[in-house]
Amino acid sequence: MSILALDLGTSSVRGLVLDDAAAPLPGALARRSVEVVVDDSGAATLDAVAYRLALVDCVDELAGAGLLDGVRLVATSSQWHSAVPLDRAGAPLGPLVTWLDTRPAPPAGASGPADPDAFHQRTGTWWHRFYWTVKLPWLRANCGAGLACFTGLPEFVLGELLGAAPMSVSQASGTGMLDLTRLDWDDEALALAGVSRAEVPRLAPAGWRGRLTQAYARRWPALAGVPWAPAAGDGAASNVGSGCFDPSRAAVTVGTSAAVRLVQPVVPGAPLPPLPGEVWRYRVDHERIVTGAAYSAGGNLFAWARRELRLPEGDALERELSAIVPGKVEVRADPRLGGDRPPGSAPAGSGALAGLAFSTTAVEIFAGLMDGVCRMIARDLAVLESTVERSTEVVLGGGAVAAQPWWRRAFQAALAPRPVRHVDHPEVGATGAALIAAGLIPTGPAAP
Template identity: 75%
Template sequence: MLAMNILALDLGTSSVRGLVLDGAAKPLPQALARRKVAVAVDDDGAATIDAPAYLAALVECLDELSAAGRLDGIALVAASSQWHSVLPVDAAGAPLGPLVTWLDTRPAPLPGVDGPADADAFHQRTGAWWHRFYWSVKLPWLRAMSGSAPARFLGLPEFVLGELLGDAPMSVSQASGTGLLDIGALAWDGEACALAGVHPGELPALAPSDWQGRLRPEYAKRWPGLREAVWAPPTGDGAASNVGSGCEDPTRAAVTVGTSAAVRLVQAAPAGTPLPPLPHALWRYRVDHDRIVTGTAYSAGGNLYEWARRELRLPEGTALEEALAAVEPGQEVRVDPRLGGDRPPGLAPAGSGVLGGIGFATSAVDIFAGLMDGVCRMVARDLAAIESTVDSTVEVVLGGGAVAASPWWRRAFEMALAPRAVTHVTNPEVGATGAALVALHAFPQIVRMGEGGSSGSARSGGPQRLL
């Protein structure tokens, strides 16, 4: 294997991180820089980020890594980025307001505006719905709310990389998260763009499969270790997490539980090939030009875990696990865990959670377990729908900080997903690892990975079968 390193950027909602990996996409020790991100929220459902402040935080991360000598020998830069964000900008690329994140629930169809002519055909083409989550609804709402006339609309990675690289087209992975992309043809969908009220010139150009970015001269001077590095198109964070978890084909689905939760399956689907029918309740996005990812996501995950533990005044860590040991998953407490409302296609608002089956003998630990088990049941239901797209039962890999922190929750998932084989990946950087592996897939000429650099060995803390 060639002696080279990879810089992976994780452009998240709550933090921005830069970390260095070796040529097999394995994180190197003490080569991580992280800055927290402030998300401005209010009672109206706003959830926005100051885009220039976000860029400044990323620059600080790269300054820190450079000062420590960690950027020396970087040949490839990969990025995992949040999906669905949108930023209105003027003709010079300057923001006309804050970045609207996927957490923002304010966007709504304008009065008198109808949706797609054929909702199912629209869903099959774009993998999305006419829903507040996507640009088809967000962009008209943004225009009406701001009262300005944006020249263009960008996602988070296009804004950030546009500053660092100059030329920063939108990857097909990021474009698929807008809900405006025909995911089979890999082109902007005419009907979706009409619903959004935009023409292609107001959207980022789409990056071809062989696109490579280079730092602007002023940044190459600032970070000399990145002077010769090739920058790969960014990967949507959900797709990157699947690849980083080892779920790169239709035999293994990833269940990731971080702040929120999701279940996803990757399949090969080169541009122009027929795509399998998409069940109504599932979305479908792009990993890259060669692969699609099908799945669903939930507003309840680690946020539900922390809320319930805090409000029920339960202990933390080992003490909580000891209390849960006496509770069998699948108990009598019945729960709808949608405290944060629905992700698309659902429209349930925040505050839709329900508890049932509670009596005087029900303890706080019983309620907590019921909430966690409710998430498991939702995942099991939707995994069955995902399996219908491949006509086979799949293995499941659990990942994410929330399930890593709770052996009981992992056991509850295993029981809910039975008889499927369930494993657990311990690598905390599956998103960054996955983005690096996607980049290596796109640019095999940059690094010829040796036998020790196969995707299975690249993940520190690989999947472990649960007992």
């Protein structure tokens, strides 16, 4: 048996084939870049139809190479927090709004939850532009006539292939409108968003599986009749793919953005652990929760700094960084160039530098920016550990830290005395989604 794993990312869409233990098969990868359209208004959007075509291209490539023969399950990891308005025919009324978009704002005169702390404990989120409670009223006011409903990226993309794709509890938790205990839409959240249940996706029950439509089954005969699992949120999938599926081990992932997350087992209906006010909580699946903090600065900050500071490349950059002691940088940086993720509300353009002198070099500024990300994560990891009353091991992953050895050492300094190890696995999201879908997550503590 093999597993087709799809990864619906912010900068690319990928399809890869895994073996029955969810390990990637050599050479069985197809990738298409996608473009997030950004501007000075805070917009950060994707063309949902073009994104779907990119995914179809990836599967076409794998099918054409004969790599789908033997696939017995399709799993998907997808970015959280996206939203797109649809008309009655299911066509988008505008671009898909991503997690990077800072434009949504509450309607004039609107008020938030009656009890903000109870709302946070129940849904794991806040009344914030990041979530559908604010995004959907803003989209309704800006998408024009003909609105029928709202959906997210994976439901839109997979709905075309499967005929219908209900929303997983993992993806629904990322909207900020799911009651994490009852695993149903939260009535107060629906009211805040100004929507009925008919205007939001149907939720996938435990064990739901979809099948390709006849048209796509003819296009990809190897996948005809193969079950498709509902999409897992990319952060939850990345934790699982990194081996961080119990409270002994936290994942720090630096992809386009950065995040620190901790997974705990909590079955439906069971009481949730108390949630500190500084962090969010979503669902991995029906059996597990993930608590964490996320930041708009990550690999995007790394790429911006390399480009705009005209840094040396490769080994030359590492040689210059070797003179800077991690944790003892001269430049102090607020790395929030892209603004805050919730619960913060700082807009894009909130980054800042201090401690500059005429002798300051571009490499020292770069080190200060990278150190700033490390310090934010160290602060929030301590908050997460308070929910399990123990210190954790840290697994560090993601393409940005894989590319920069000094940044890995800076994380080790900021997170000390915790043990920190780096996992250079570029497909932890797809791997984690496959492990979740196939029921392959171990039930005991994570192995070292």
